[in-house]
Amino acid sequence: MDTKELYREILNEHNINPSHKEPIDNATLSLNGVNPSCGDNITLHLKLENDVIVDAGFEGDGCAISQASVDMMIDLLIGKTKTEALALAEIFDNMIKGTVTEEQLEQLDEAAALQDISHMPARVKCAMLGWRTMKEMFGLKN
Numbered sequence: 569m570d571t572k573e574l575y576r577e578i579l580n581e582h583n584i585n586p587s588h589k590e591p592i593d594n595a596t597l598s599l600n601g602v603n604p605s606c607g608d609n610i611t612l613h614l615k616l617e618n619d620v621i622v623d624a625g626f627e628g629d630g631c632a633i634s635q636a637s638v639d640m641m642i643d644l645l646i647g648k649t650k651t652e653a654l655a656l657a658e659i660f661d662n663m664i665k666g667t668v669t670e671e672q673l674e675q676l677d678e679a680a681a682l683q684d685i686s687h688m689p690a691r692v693k694c695a696m697l698g699w700r701t702m703k704e705m706f707g708l709k710n
């Protein structure tokens with residue numbers, strides 16, 4: 569299986585069998601994020617304890633890329649501090665811009681499957697939706 573095929577498989581799996589597409593108990597933060605250009609609409613929920621993301625989930629609808637991207641993001645976020653989560657968002661941004669290093673890419677784990685999106689400008693907003701919503705939750709403007 570080549571890399572492109574593997575990436576497609578990862579995206580499919582997160583889209584068809586998302587691990588985190590459900591509300592969570594006692595969310596600390598919940599925020600709606602929309603991407604009008606595609607019709608993607610998600611609500612992200614995070615539960616924080618002492619600045620660590622201990623649980624997260626999402627609800628909503630949208631294209632396969634937007635939904636898989638949020639699900640993969642949540643896999644990465646659970647167990648991370650707010651600072652670490654924002655650092656990952658920066659790496660994801662760099663991946664989309666095509667300026668990411670191999671070392672950084674490894675930190676994105678399965679989310680690296682969205683690497684090719686950098687060559688598809690129309691889909692970039694779909695891939696960024698979850699990350700953008702997360703940054704906004706933490707008070708960062710995009």
Ligand code: ZN
Pocket residue numbers: 603606607608630631632633634693694
């Ligand atoms: Zn979309």
